[in-house]
Amino acid sequence: MTRLHLAAACLVILLNSLVTAHAVTDDYQDARRLFTQGNYGPALDRVDAILAKQPKDARARFLKGIILTEQGKPDEAIGVFTALTQDFPELPEPYNNLAVLYAAKGQDDKARKALEMAIRTHPSYATAHENLGDLYAKMAREAYDKALQLDSTNTSAKTKLALVKELFSTKAGGQALVKGGVAEPTPTGPKLAAGESAPAAPAAAPAAAPAPPAKPAVPAATSPTPAPPAVKPAEKPAPRVAKDNDPQEEVLKAVEGWTKAWSSGDAKAYLDHYGPNFKVPGGQTRAAWEQSRRDRVVRGKRINVQALSPKVTFASPDEAIVTFRQVYQSESLKVSSMKKLTLVRTGGRWMIQQEDIAR
16 A cells, blocks of 8 residues: 555644643643543544634644544544645644645545646645645656667656566565655744634645656655555664663663564553553543553554653652653554653563653
8 A cells, every 4th residue: 555654643733833721721721641652532522622622723624534544534634634634724834734634545636736736836745746746756656667668669658667566665665655654843843823814825826846857866766566565664772671670771671572572463561561550641540441452552563663762760769750752653553752651660660650642
C-alpha cells in the first residue's frame, strides 16, 4: 500500500494560539495523552466532548481525524479533514492528510490535488513536496510497468524502471514509497485566535502539476501489489550499559528496556515494566488497561518506539522522574511528543508508576 507522510500536527498545531477555556484545554490535553498512549476509544470520547462545547476547535478536529485514521476509518477521517480545509483553508496539514488517505485508497489524482493545495498554502511545506515527489515516483513506476506489459522489448522503459527500483531499494532499506509519519506544521504558519473566522478559500484551484520527468530524482515507488511496508528504523544510540551502583544509569536502562519491549511487540515484557501500583489512566481497571495494551503491543505489528534525550531527576532515592521526547512510529502513523515517566524502585527494579505527557 502506498503511504504518505501523515501530518499528526494535532500535537503542536496552534497550541499557543487556539486557547479556549481552561476546562476545554484540560480535556484536550487528556485526549492527547490518551491518544499518545494508544487508547484511541477514550481519546475520541474526550475529543467529541470538546467539540460539543467548541465545534470549531481546530486542534480537537484535527486530533479526531488522526484518531479515526489510526482506527482504520478512512472515510470518516476524510470527512473530518475535508471540513477542516473548508474552515481553515490556510492550514496545509489537513490537505496533506487527505492526500495520505486518498493515496491509501489508490486515488492518486485526488492525492496529487490535495498535495498541490498544501503546497499552495505553504510553499515551504517540505513534507508535502516530498510526498508529491513520492507520488510521482509511484505513478512513474506503474506507467513503466504498464509499458513493459504492452511491449516487453521496450529497453528504454526497462532502464527507467530499473532506475526507479534502484532508488527505492536504497531508500530506508527498502521502505515502501510514500511513508507515514508526523509532519510538524510550518513555523511561520497562520495563527488564529479562538473564535476567529478563517480567511476565504483561494478563488482558483491550483494549476495542474507538470508531468513527472523521465528519470524522476525521487524515491522509488512500490510495486503494484507491495508487501506491507516496514517501519523506517531511526538511528539508535548504542545499547546502554548500566554502571554498578549508578541509580541514574539503572533508571535509563529500565526506560530503554521498556521501549525495546514495546518496539519488539513483546507485550508480556512491556507490561512487566509497570509496577504493581501503576496509576492506570482514563479511569480504567488495571485488567482492562493491560488488555488494551496487549491489543496494541503485539508481535507482527511494525512499531518503533524511542526515548530521545532523556533527563532524570530524583524525587527520592527510590523515585525517579524521566522526561524525554517519545517518537512512536507504526505503519500508518508517527507521533513525536514529550513524555514523562515516574519510576519507583520495587524489589530491586525500577518500574513505571505513572505515565504522562510532559508539559
